[in-house]
Structure formats: C-alpha cells, structure tokens
Amino acid sequence: xxxxxxxxxxxxxxxxxxxxxxxxxxxxxxxxxxxxxxxxxxxxxxxxxxxxxxxxxxxxxxxxxxxxxxxxxxxxxxxxxxxxxxxxxxxxxxxxxxxxxxxxxxxxxxxxxxxxxxxxxxxxxxxxxxxxxxxxxxxxxxxxxxxxxxxxxxxxxxxxxxxxxxxxxxxxxxxxxxxxxxxxxxxxxxxxxxxxxxxxxxxxxxxxxxxxxxxxxxxxxxxxxxxxxxxxxxxxxxxxxxxxxxxxxxxxxxxxxxxxxxxxxxxxxxxxxxxxxxxxxxxxxxxxxxxxxxxxxxxxxxxxxxxxxxxxxxxxxxxxxxxxxxxxxxxxxxxxxxxxxxxxxxxxxxxxxxxxxxxxxxxxxxxxxxxxxxxxxxxxxxxxxxxxxxxxxxxxxxxxxxxxxxxxxxxxxxxxxxxxxx
Amino acid sequence: xxxxxxxxxxxxxxxxxxxxxxxxxxxxxxxxxxxxxxxxxxxxxxxxxxxxxxxxxxxxxxxxxxxxxxxxxxxxxxxxxxxxxxxxxxxxxxxxxxxxxxxxxxxxxxxxxxxxxxxxxxxxxxxxxxxxxxxxxxxxxxxxxxxxxxxxxxxxxxxxxxxxxxxxxxxxxxxxxxxxxxxxxxxxxxxxxxxxxxxxxxxxxxxxxxxxxxxxxxxxxxxxxxxxxxxxxxxxxxxxxxxxxxxxxxxxxxxxxxxxxxxxxxxxxxxxxxxxxxxxxxxxxxxxxxxxxxxxxxxxxxxxxxxxxxxxxxxxxxxxxxxxxxxxxxxxxxxxxxxxxxxxxxxxxxxxxxxxxxxxxxxxxxxxxxxxxxxxxxxxxxxxxxxxxxxxxxxxxxxxxxxxxxxxxx
Numbered sequence: 001x002x003x004x005x006x007x008x009x010x011x012x013x014x015x016x017x018x019x020x021x022x023x024x025x026x027x028x029x030x031x032x033x034x035x036x037x038x039x040x041x042x043x044x045x046x047x048x049x050x051x052x053x054x055x056x057x058x059x060x061x062x063x064x065x066x067x068x069x070x071x072x073x074x075x076x077x078x079x080x081x082x083x084x085x086x087x088x089x090x091x092x093x094x095x096x097x098x099x100x101x102x103x104x105x106x107x108x109x110x111x112x113x114x115x116x117x118x119x120x121x122x123x124x125x126x127x128x129x130x131x132x133x134x135x136x137x138x139x140x141x142x143x144x145x146x147x148x149x150x151x152x153x154x155x156x157x158x159x160x161x162x163x164x165x166x167x168x169x170x171x172x173x174x175x176x177x178x179x180x181x182x183x184x185x186x187x188x189x190x191x192x193x194x195x196x197x198x199x200x201x202x203x204x205x206x207x208x209x210x211x212x213x214x215x216x217x218x219x220x221x222x223x224x225x226x227x228x229x230x231x232x233x234x235x236x237x238x239x240x241x242x243x244x245x246x247x248x249x250x251x252x253x254x255x256x257x258x259x260x261x262x263x264x265x266x267x268x269x270x271x272x273x274x275x276x277x278x279x280x281x282x283x284x285x286x287x288x289x290x291x292x293x294x295x296x297x298x299x300x301x302x303x304x305x306x307x308x309x310x311x312x313x314x315x316x317x318x319x320x321x322x323x324x325x326x327x328x329x330x331x332x333x334x335x336x337x338x339x340x341x342x343x344x345x346x347x348x349x350x351x352x353x354x355x356x357x358x359x360x361x362x363x364x365x366x367x368x369x370x371x372x373x374x375x376x377x378x379x380x381x382x383x384x385x386x387x388x389x390x391x392x393x394x395x396x397x398x399x400x401x402x403x404x405x406x407x408x409x410x411x412x413x414x415x416x417x418x419x420x421x422x
Numbered sequence: 423x424x425x426x427x428x429x430x431x432x433x434x435x436x437x438x439x440x441x442x443x444x445x446x447x448x449x450x451x452x453x454x455x456x457x458x459x460x461x462x463x464x465x466x467x468x469x470x471x472x473x474x475x476x477x478x479x480x481x482x483x484x485x486x487x488x489x490x491x492x493x494x495x496x497x498x499x500x501x502x503x504x505x506x507x508x509x510x511x512x513x514x515x516x517x518x519x520x521x522x523x524x525x526x527x528x529x530x531x532x533x534x535x536x537x538x539x540x541x542x543x544x545x546x547x548x549x550x551x552x553x554x555x556x557x558x559x560x561x562x563x564x565x566x567x568x569x570x571x572x573x574x575x576x577x578x579x580x581x582x583x584x585x586x587x588x589x590x591x592x593x594x595x596x597x598x599x600x601x602x603x604x605x606x607x608x609x610x611x612x613x614x615x616x617x618x619x620x621x622x623x624x625x626x627x628x629x630x631x632x633x634x635x636x637x638x639x640x641x642x643x644x645x646x647x648x649x650x651x652x653x654x655x656x657x658x659x660x661x662x663x664x665x666x667x668x669x670x671x672x673x674x675x676x677x678x679x680x681x682x683x684x685x686x687x688x689x690x691x692x693x694x695x696x697x698x699x700x701x702x703x704x705x706x707x708x709x710x711x712x713x714x715x716x717x718x719x720x721x722x723x724x725x726x727x728x729x730x731x732x733x734x735x736x737x738x739x740x741x742x743x744x745x746x747x748x749x750x751x752x753x754x755x756x757x758x759x760x761x762x763x764x765x766x767x768x769x770x771x772x773x774x775x776x777x778x779x780x781x782x783x784x785x786x787x788x789x790x791x792x793x794x795x796x797x798x799x800x801x802x803x804x805x806x807x808x809x810x811x812x813x814x815x816x817x818x819x820x821x822x823x824x825x826x827x828x829x830x831x832x
Contacts, residue, residue, distance in 0.1 A: 044546060044547050045547050046547075097686070097692070098683070098695070098698060101684075102684070107559065107560075107561070108559060109530075109560065109581075114535075115539065118536070118539045118543075118617060119543060121617070121620055122539070122540065122543065122617075124543055124544070125539065125540050125541075125542065125543025125544035125545075126544065128461070128536075128540065128616060129461065129462060129465060129616050130536075130616045130617050130620055131620070132465070132466050132467060132620045132623055135620045135621065135623065135624045136624065137624055138624070139620065139621040139624040140621050140622060140624050140625045140813065141814075142621070143529045143532070143618060143621035143622070144528055144529050144581070144583050144812075144813060144814075145529075145560065145581050146528075146581045146582050146583045146586075146812055146813070146814060146816065147813075147814055149581075149582070149814075150684075150814035150815055150816075153684050153815070154687040157686075157687075158684060159683055159684050159685070159686060159692075159695045159698075160683060160684065161682045161683070161684070162582070162682075162684035162815070162816060163580050163581070163582045163589060163682075163816075164580065164581035164582065165578070165579065165580060165581075166527070166559070166560035166561055166579045166580075166581050167561050167564070167577065167578060167579045168556070168559060168561040168565070171561075174578065178578075178593075181596065185596070187681075202542060202543075202547065203535075203538065203539055203542055203550070203554070205547070206538075206542050206547035206550040206554070207538070207550055207551075207554035207555040208555060209547060209550070210550050210551065210552040210554065210555065211552050211555055213555065267576070268576050268577060268578070269519060269574055269575065269576065269577075270522070270523070270565075270568040270573060270574050270575065270576075270577040271574065272568045272569050272571075272572045272573055272574045273569065274569065275490070275556045275562075275565055275566065275569065276555065276556060284574055287519060404561070405555065405556045405559070405561070405565065406556065406561045406562065406564060406565025406566075406568070406577075407565055407568055407569060407577070408561070408565070408577060
C-alpha cells in the first residue's frame with residue numbers, strides 16, 4: 001500500500017504581492033496584476049505586457065551573497081520555501097535530513113541571469129567568441145537550472161532526493177507529482193516541492209512574439225489576459241513561485257499538522273503531436289485527467305472545482321474545454337472551471353504550482369477564484385468559467401491541469417483527506 | 423515484482439556513433455579528447471573537449487527538423503531511433519499510451535540559445551527564431567522524441583547536472599513498474615558554443631592542460647580539473663514479462679537498484695551523502711557490497727571531489743575492495759549524458775565480461791586505496807554499480823545486473 005501524501009505548508013511569491021495571503025487576496029477578489037512591462041523598455045516588442053512581481057530580495061531577507069550567486073528564479077523559490085516551511089510548522093531542527101527532499105519545477109531556469117550575463121560577455125551581442133574575462137564567477141549556476149534545487153535544499157537542510165523537474169509549462173504540476181511519488185514509494189517522508197520561473201526578459205518576450213503566443217493588447221494591460229473570452233488573443237507572460245511542504249499523511253498526523261489537502265491523484269501524458277501546437281480534441285489531456293481521477297478514486301460528480309490551464313490562447317482554451325467534456329461528460333457543464341492566469345498571467349513552469357496553491361486555498365476558504373476579464377465566451381468554450389466574480393462554494397475535491405510546449409499534458413486531483421476512505 | 427530490463431541502447435559519443443563502435447573504442451582504451459573544433463578555443467583558458475565527430479544530422483533526420491533543433495536534440499533524436507531499433511520495438515504495436523520518454527538535461531540547447539541571443543541583441547527582437555520558444559529549453563529532447571515516434575505515454579525531464587542520466591532512468595523504471603509498457607530514457611548532452619564554454623570555465627574546474635592525455639586525470643595525483651564533452655546514451659526499458667510478451671527473449675541486463683541523495687551545504691560539518699546513496703542503491707537491489715563486480719565511478723578529476731568519492735567507495739567496499747573504472751577519461755564529462763553513457767558502457771561490460779579502462783591515469787593517489795582499472799580487464803561480471811555526481815551536491819547511484827534474458831532468473 002503506497003503512502004498518502006498531504007500538503008501542510010504553502011509559500012507563494014506572485015504578481016500582486018509576496019506571500020500566500022496577498023496571492024489569495026488578489027485572486028479571490030478577481031483583481032488583476034498584469035501591467036506594461038517595467039523590467040526593460042518593451043517598446044520594440046510585439047507584446048509589451050507582463051505580470052511582474054514587486055519583489056525585493058534584500059527586503060525579503062536574502063543575504064548579499066545569496067543575492068549575488070542566484071538568479072531571480074532562485075530568489076523567488078527560496079523566499080516562497082521559507083514561507084512554506086513556517087506555514088507548515090515543521091521544526092527544521094527535528095527533521096531527518098536523509099528523509100527530506102526537494103523538487104523544484106521550472107520551464108526556463110535562470111533565464112534572466114543568463115541573458116544579463118550574455119549581454120556583458122558578448123558586449124551587447126557583438127561577439128560570438130564571448131569574453132571569459134567578463135564572466136561572473138556564478139555563471140555556471142545560471143547555466144544549469146539544477147542550481148535552483150540546490151539553493152532550496154540548503155534552506156531546508158535536505159539531504160534526501162533533490163532534483164529539478166523541467167517539463168515546460170507543466171513543470172509546476174509535474175514537480176509536485178514527482179515529490180508525491182517519492183514520499184509514496186518511501187524514498188522520503190517530507191518533500192519541499194513546487195516551482196519557480198522568472199522569464200520576463202527580452203529573449204523570452206521576443207521568442208513568444210515570434211510565434212504570436214502572447215497578447216498584443218498593449219493598450220489595455222490590466223485586462224489583457226482573457227482566457228475563454230471571445231476576444232482573447234494570447235497569454236500574458238508572468239513570473240512567480242509557489243513552494244509546498246508535502247508530507248506522508250501519518251507523519252503529518254503524528255505532529256498534529258494542519259492539512260490543506262491530500263494530493264490524491266496525478267498523471268501525465270504526451271500528445272506526440274507538435275512542439276507548440278495542440279489538436280482541438282484534447283484526447284491526451286483527457287487521458288491524463290481520467291488516469292489521475294482513477295488513481296484518486298474520484299468520479300466526475302465529486303469534483304467541486306476545475307482549475308484550468310486557461311492560458312488565453314485561442315487553441316489552448318478550446319483544447320482543454322474539449323478535454324474536460326471528453327472525460328467529465330455532462331458533469332463538465334455543472335462544474336465551475338476558472339483560470340487564475342486571467343489575473344496573474346502565465347509564469348510558464350511556475351504557474352502549475354501557483355495553481356495548486358490556488359486550489360488548496362480555495363478548499364480552505366470555500367471560494368472559487370474567478371476568470372477575470374471574461375465577458376463574452378468563445379462559442380466553442382461553453383462551460384461555466386466563473387466569469388469575473390468569485391464564487392462561494394464548499395470545495396472538497398479539485399482538479400487542476402496543465403498543458404505545455406513539447407506536448408506535455410498533466411492533471412492532478414487534490415482532496416480533503418478526511419473525506420476519502422483510507 | 424518482475425525485473426525492469428534494458429532491451430535497447432542508442433549511443434552517440436566522442437568514442438563513436440553507435441553502440442558497437444563506442445564499445446570497440448572503449449575497450450581498446452582509445453581516448454577521444456582533443457582540441458575544440460566547434461568554435462575557435464584559442465582565446466580561452468581551456469581548449470580541450472570530447473567532441474562527437476563524424477555526425478551529420480542530415481544523414482539521419484528529415485530536413486524540416488534541422489532548423490528547429492539544437493545539436494543536442496539532433497543527437498538525441500538519432501540515439502532514440504537507434505535504441506528503439508535495437509530493442510526491435512515498433513511503437514504502434516504497443517498499447518496506446520504504452521511508451522513514454524524521460525530524458526535528463528544539464529543546460530539545454532545552449533548553442534541554439536546563443537545564436538538567438540546574438541540576433542536579439544545585435545539586430546533586434548524581430549530577428550529571433552520562431553523556434554527559440556522551445557529549441558533551447560530543458561524539455562526539448564523529451565518532446566521531440568515523443569513527437570517523432572508517436573510516444574504518448576508518461577513523459578518527464580529531470581535536471582540534476584551530471585547525475586541526471588541515472589535519475590532519468592530511475593524515473594523511467596518507476597513508470598515501467600506502474601504499468602507503462604516501455605520507456606525511452608537517458609540523456610545526450612552538450613551544446614558546444616562559446617557561451618556555454620565560458621559558463622563552464624567560470625567554475626574553475628575545467629582542465630587548462632594542453633595535452634589531451636594529461637587533461638582529465640580522475641583519482642590521479644596530477645588531477646587538475648575535467649574536460650567537458652558531448653554525447654550520451656538512451657536506453658529502452660521494459661519489464662522482463664513485457665519483453666517476453668512481445669517475443670523478445672534477450673536483453674542487456676536489469677536496472678536492479680537506485681538511490682539518490684544530496685550533500686549538506688558547503689561548509690557544513692555534516693558528512694557528505696554519497697556513501698548513503700551507494701548503500702541505499704545496493705539495498706534497493708537486494709545486493710551486498712561483495713556482490714558488485716565493478717564500479718563505474720563519477721571521477722570528477724578535481725582533487726577534493728575525487729577524495730570524497732574515493733572515501734565513499736572505500737567505506738562501502740573496503741580498501742581496494744572492488745575494481746573501479748572511469749571510461750569517461752576517454753570522452754570527457756558529458757553532463758547528464760555522461761552518466762547515461764556510463765550505464766550503457768556498464769551494461770556492455772556485463773555482457774562481454776570486460777572492464778574498460780581508465781586511461782591516462784598513471785599515478786593514482788595511493789591514499790585513495792582504489793583498485794583502479796587502468797588497463798582493460800577481462801573477468802566474469804554479474805553486477806555493476808554506476809555513480810554520478812552533479813554540481814552543487816547531487817549524488818546518484820544505480821546498480822545494474824547482467825543477464826542475457828530467459829536463461830536467467832526473472
């Protein structure tokens with residue numbers, strides 16, 4: 001019998017504020033944190049909007065050396081890890097390092113640091129044979145995103161399994177799924193897992209411009225992210241991190257921990273179709289959902305809320321609407337579905353973990369966050385997307401899904417542990 | 423539980439294109455380290471690498487894939503095809519969602535990334551390739567392999583620096599154990615470009631030697647850094663029962679045990695965690711230290727790290743308790759691809775009863791007390807341990823058991 005795994009701590013850095021409370025206050029009231037890019041001059045770019053974090057690593061207590069050796073993605077992960085550990089009430093002094101691990105999801109790793117340093121060593125793109133002399137000492141940490149997991153492991157004191165999971169935009173779900181599996185199989189008792197991405201840099205903005213994946217609604221930054229709306233024209237790039245303390249259920253019970261949710265089921269499938277394209281039928285996402293429900297022993301009628309990938313691209317929103325209908329059948333029409341990307345944008349690999357945080361908080365507070373900026377749905381998107389206004393509702397079981405470049409399709413079920421028969 | 427076995431191997435390495443050539447050169451101890459040719463290394467403090475030579479992507483891949491792929495993805499696509507062919511596996515003949523892919527990456531397709539960064543910063547955002555959104559990122563090889571062969575099962579990507587090759591195979595074993603018919607897994611790594619090169623040099627751990635035979639000397643008194651390289655291996659994993667069911671009755675061996683640990687923070691008084699990874703991997707395999715016939719060591723080539731690895735091996739196996747080899751001395755360190763290649767080499771060693779040599783190491787540090795195999799050694803082998811360590815503290819260990827198939831225990 002595999003062990004059951006629960007979430008006992010949540011830490012978040014998201015656009016709109018640092019901390020899980022600020023994150024929840026924003027998404028549970030339907031406000032948005034998308035704006036014109038301030039990190040660099042976005043005027044040469046097609047898409048000039050992003051959901052940026054107002055994040056000051058020094059003010060968050062990182063030491064000068066930590067700041068010097070780390071990329072922003074690592075800083076977001078470290079700060080959210082600290083909050084998650086405090087929230088869990090774990091006594092780090094009493095943790096067995098060998099039984100404690102870390103998994104960090106990321107799509108693009110230390111891309112901001114890499115680009116900044118590239119500009120220096122290439123002298124603004126002038127030299128293919130870039131300068132060794134101008135390379136900073138910690139450049140290798142930016143090159144290898146495994147450094148993100150190392151930084152988190154040092155904060156936690158973890159000496160068990162430590163890894164980065166990097167499956168593009170499903171990284172945030174897959175990283176937590178991986179950590180859950182490690183606890184379930186007995187490789188660890190406690191895992192600190194989640195995801196981080198800080199991709200708001202010229203190269204990332206330019207690469208999404210090139211395939212017109214991001215919105216060009218530059219005159220309306222606050223309402224530019226419009227999942228499922230008829231007028232949607234692409235996603236809004238975001239950044240952030242969410243890190244969780246995950247524990248063996250018995251470990252959590254023994255120490256009297258407060259439990260947000262059990263991670264009851266997880267599965268991932270590949271569409272084997274196209275690196276960036278999606279077939280409209282959503283078959284593989286439906287299969288991932290079906291398998292995760294089977295593993296969680298949940299039927300469609302049990303699901304109180306579906307947290308959608310809802311990126312706001314034309315193809316994604318139709319793809320996953322089809323997937324929900326394919327597996328949930330008529331129940332798909334009776335279940336609230338929403339996308340928090342309408343408020344905090346799409347932070348690539350991090351968003352899956354931010355969405356898990358949203359689900360766990362929805363369970364705790366009995367509120368389904370809305371899909372902001374949804375005024376007139378695409379006729380092909382005909383489910384209940386909780387437009388604009390948050391909804392009070394008891395949430396015991398949640399489905400959250402992700403879809404990413406490379407064809408990755410992932411699904412996770414969160415449930416109240418006391419509601420399931422052990 | 424039925425054994426998880428390796429039924430296919432695809433190798434592209436500095437030592438050769440394809441498993442046979444790689445093995446022949448490895449057994450013969452022919453080193454493949456030389457001066458960098460991917461770019462002019464003359465201005466850099468390190469100029470040696472283990473490069474894949476003679477690989478022409480256009481001979482193996484459709485032309486439409488070339489503009490959208492970094493070199494490491496091309497290597498990965500071809501190695502995956504070879505591994506599936508070696509396993510005599512026809513993906514459409516397997517159950518729907520029956521095959522998945524797990525690869526490891528160290529740093530993604532960096533050469534592609536440097537070209538696009540250069541276009542962005544020298545010419546402007548409109549010049550950035552439509553393929554930049556995925557061609558460099560860490561998930562690209564898994565995605566492209568999945569698409570090319572129509573593999574729709576559970577996919578994954580792990581990044582743990584050089585430990586990644588073992589971690590990816592371990593993840594694939596989990597998928598086979600919970601019912602996926604087969605997995606393509608492992609890593610090919612290296613994206614030779616100046617930008618990745620200076621990032622590596624920044625660690626201060628890349629050898630500055632000019633002589634290829636004196637550059638990468640793990641466990642040697644003259645150890646002074648490592649030599650980077652490209653390539654690696656992909657394996658096809660499936661259950662012994664599944665292999666049999668599709669009419670395959672012979673295989674390379676079994677993935678018998680695995681564990682991974684992480685070292686305490688730099689400066690900590692706590693002991694390093696490599697020994698525990700090795701012991702846990704042995705326990706997972708149900709084997710004692712005395713059951714292991716050969717160790718494929720990580721062999722960092724950096725004195726402090728060599729010392730730590732030697733201490734862990736001594737603690738588990740006793741002084742000179744087991745033959746230890748580092749065939750990476752012929753290829754350089756290939757990132758996650760290097761540990762995957764070590765798995766392939768170890769499986770071939772088990773099959774042939776040959777321990778390939780650690781080349782160029784003439785003065786092993788006596789205090790390490792290792793039985794370092796510096797000349798090819800022929801002896802019956804039943805079980806091998808592969809050790810891999812990644813920058814920052816990643817330690818992984820995997821136990822392989824030999825066996826040709828149905829004549830063995832299951």
